[in-house]
Amino acid sequence: ATMGIYLQALNTRYGPSKDLASLAFKSQLINYEAMRPMFEAHVINRKQASGVVQWMLNSPWPEFYWQLYDYYMMPNGAYFGTKKALQPVTLIYNYHDRKVYISNDTRQSVSQHKALIQLYDAQSKILMKREIPLILVPDAVHAIAEIPALTAAQSIAFLDLKILDSKGNLVADNFYWLASRMD
Secondary structure, three states, X not given: OOOHHHHHHHHHHHOOOOOHHHHHHHHHXXXXXXXXXXXXXXXXXXXXXXXXXXXXXXXXXXXXXXXXXXXXXXXXXXXXXXXXXXXXXXXXXXXXXXXXXXXXXXXXXXXXXXXXXXXXXOOOOEEEEEEEEEEEOOOEEEEEEEOOOOOOOOXXXXXXXXXXXXXXXXXXXXXXXXXXXXX
């Protein structure tokens, strides 16, 4: 009957909001970050998982969370998180095992592409950089790299994942804000 649990999670992750505009912006961020991993987990496990139950496509009243479209039928952060998670060819970070997976949900093989994996600290110093040649058959997923655990001193890091074609053109990208302590 209250937004207490939601606001506690939001404030812990992003800090207290100074006004309504700040609260609305942060709620879009948390909705993006909450919905994207749910659909990414399904992509990674699609051979074992038969589907995802999305609670609410749109909302019957104005609210901050769960729906992909708001009361006014405008797409929100959760919609864009879902869209990012369901790219046909993509790199996904799995929070559970700290691995990066490539997913090819198309009918064509992926070859002559490379994955560019970069991990940065809060000051934009590169902690890890790897280029991995990609070859993947249609309708397949597999792990290609493991991301080291962050230390308590690092507190946060940013993971930038890109797929580039043979000419260096961007095919897909994904970006994660990682914390040394799970919230």
